Amino acid sequence: IFAAVEMAPRDPILGLNESFAADARSEKVNLGVGVYYDDNGKIPLLAAVRTAEKARLEAAPARGYQPIEGPAAYNGAVQNLLFGTDSALLADGKVVTAQALGGTGALKIGADYIRRLLPGATVYISDPSWENHRALFEAAGFPVENYPYYEAGTRGVNFAGMKARLDTLQPGSVVVLHACCHNPTGADLSDAQWNEVVEVCRARGLVPFLDMAYQGFADGIEPDAVAVRAFSASGLQFFISSSFSKSFSLYGERVGALSIVTAGKDESARVLSQLKRVIRTNYSNPPTHGGAIVAAVLNSAELRQMWEDELGGMRDRIRAMRTGLVEQLKAEGVAQDFSFVVKQRGMFSYTGLSAAQVESLKSDFGIYAVSTGRICLAALNSKNIGYVAKAIAQVVKA
Ligand code: LMR
Numbered sequence: 001i002f003a004a005v006e007m008a009p010r011d012p013i014l015g016l017n018e019s020f021a022a023d024a025r026s027e028k029v030n031l032g033v034g035v036y037y038d039d040n041g042k043i044p045l046l047a048a049v050r051t052a053e054k055a056r057l058e059a060a061p062a063r064g065y066q067p068i069e070g071p072a073a074y075n076g077a078v079q080n081l082l083f084g085t086d087s088a089l090l091a092d093g094k095v096v097t098a099q100a101l102g103g104t105g106a107l108k109i110g111a112d113y114i115r116r117l118l119p120g121a122t123v124y125i126s127d128p129s130w131e132n133h134r135a136l137f138e139a140a141g142f143p144v145e146n147y148p149y150y151e152a153g154t155r156g157v158n159f160a161g162m163k164a165r166l167d168t169l170q171p172g173s174v175v176v177l178h179a180c181c182h183n184p185t186g187a188d189l190s191d192a193q194w195n196e197v198v199e200v201c202r203a204r205g206l207v208p209f210l211d212m213a214y215q216g217f218a219d220g221i222e223p224d225a226v227a228v229r230a231f232s233a234s235g236l237q238f239f240i241s242s243s244f245s246k247s248f249s250l251y252g253e254r255v256g257a258l259s260i261v262t263a264g265k266d267e268s269a270r271v272l273s274q275l276k277r278v279i280r281t282n283y284s285n286p287p288t289h290g291g292a293i294v295a296a297v298l299n300s301a302e303l304r305q306m307w308e309d310e311l312g313g314m315r316d317r318i319r320a321m322r323t324g325l326v327e328q329l330k331a332e333g334v335a336q337d338f339s340f341v342v343k344q345r346g347m348f349s350y351t352g353l354s355a356a357q358v359e360s361l362k363s364d365f366g367i368y369a370v371s372t373g374r375i376c377l378a379a380l381n382s383k384n385i386g387y388v389a390k391a392i393a394q395v396v397k398a
Contacts, residue, residue: 028366048307052296070099077298093265103243106258111140171205181214181346184374253290328389365391
């Protein structure tokens with residue numbers, strides 16, 4: 001049965017980790033995957049996480065099956081972060097949340113559920129978008145198309161183009177929106193533009209699916225929830241996939257959630273019952289450890305503060321790397337203006353480097369980036385930034 005199996009291409013993002021691991025050069029730098037490293041090049045174990053883990057180890061809880069949708073303590077904590085503790089939607093029982101296997105797992109159960117609800121829908125993703133969006137929704141059985149988003153000339157959002165395209169979509173079309181820290185471009189909508197998107201979704205009867213993998217990496221937990229709050233105020237029904245991979249530095253624990261906003265309590269109960277069937281036939285119920293740690297941190301005032309401080313530290317370090325890279329490129333004599341790097345939000349910079357330049361960074365310098373020119377600023381540190389700036393300077397001048 002395997003004789004005719006063809007070799008699949010490596011994953012455009014995680015495949016870089018495989019190539020990077022196989023690279024013997026000691027000066028190599030992995031700017032591919034969206035992972036935060038500290039100034040020593042290590043993935044941090046946050047102090048808030050360490051504290052919660054110590055307490056959990058001492059309590060030595062049994063590892064029974066979890067509820068199919070995950071525990072209420074976790075799901076409630078997720079809801080408070082996304083919607084705010086004073087949310088009317090939460091008070092009215094209009095939000096269904098299920099723990100999921102990271103942000104990707106949340107997208108997957110969301111996609112599978114929407115496929116059952118709206119089997120004829122087309123899914124629209126931004127141009128460009130996170131590489132896995134298309135693959136994931138196609139794998140769930142949807143045709144996937146783009147709406148205009150990034151404008152290379154201004155390095156910002158082509159909002160008129162985006163809005164005009166959304167305005168032509170069939171009712172019931174699914175629109176995937178990056179709630180903050182757009183991946184890969186780092187170009188986000190303004191608050192006013194979010195309100196306009198909400199209105200288009202309402203007018204056209206679209207199904208908004210907000211992907212929120214980087215809450216806290218632009219301006220902070222509350223300000224980064226602006227898109228969620230705009231949709232929450234609209235009275236529309238929508239989906240949110242969210243993740244603690246980056247904000248808690250818990251990548252491998254696969255801790256995320258799918259939240260669905262319904263029209264009311266009764267609808268919520270019915271939607272949850274269907275979502276549970278989707279989850280049960282995918283992976284039965286979520287794992288215990290990561291979710292328990294996140295819940296313990298978010299449900300303790302002291303640990304929550306500790307976590308927000310640590311998250312603020314990550315945000316500040318990424319900002320410092322943005323400024324540092326721009327300065328060092330200038331110092332290396334690069335004529336091209338790279339000041340846009342400072343304005344982009346989240347972990348990434350969409351550098352404008354061509355696929356050939358990215359290839360040359362890899363082959364000549366052992367510096368790995370996504371072929372679209374996306375680099376992860378959170379992988380730069382005080383030791384490698386000079387090397388990376390020199391390398392970029394050489395490839396752009398070549
Ligand atoms: C990324 O875009 O690099 C991250 O979201 C990691 C991933 O799963 O691709």
